[in-house]
Amino acid sequence: MPGPDPDRLLIEEHNPRFARVCFQAYDWTGNNGNRRKRAMAILRRLRWGTWRCRGCGDELPDYVRADALYCGNKCRKKAARERRAARSAGCCDA
Numbered sequence: 119m120p121g122p123d124p125d126r127l128l129i130e131e132h133n134p135r136f137a138r139v140c141f142q143a144y145d146w147t148g149n150n151g152n153r154r155k156r157a158m159a160i161l162r163r164l165r166w167g168t169w170r171c172r173g174c175g176d177e178l179p180d181y182v183r184a185d186a187l188y189c190g191n192k193c194r195k196k197a198a199r200e201r202r203a204a205r206s207a208g209c210c211d212a
């Protein structure tokens with residue numbers, strides 16, 4: 119599945135108390151349901167302070183999915199490697 123259109127959404131204010139997300143309506147149709155939903159989801163996460171990468175802890179870039187957990191493949195794969203290593207080390211065995 120392709121990622122969201124990278125240029126049509128802009129996080130204008132990152133401060134959780136005053137967070138502001140702008141989006142551009144679809145060309146021609148004026149139908150902007152999905153972009154609005156995505157903007158609302160990102161805004162919610164900014165307000166809750168969860169718009170951060172689980173790997174490096176940096177704020178997520180504005181071109182990732184609204185439910186993204188990592189800022190990119192580098193952090194996502196690093197986390198997967200660590201999970202795998204922890205599993206094979208048997209740290210969770212009784």
Ligand SMILES: [Zn+2]
Binds near residue numbers: 172173174176
């Ligand atoms: Zn990261």
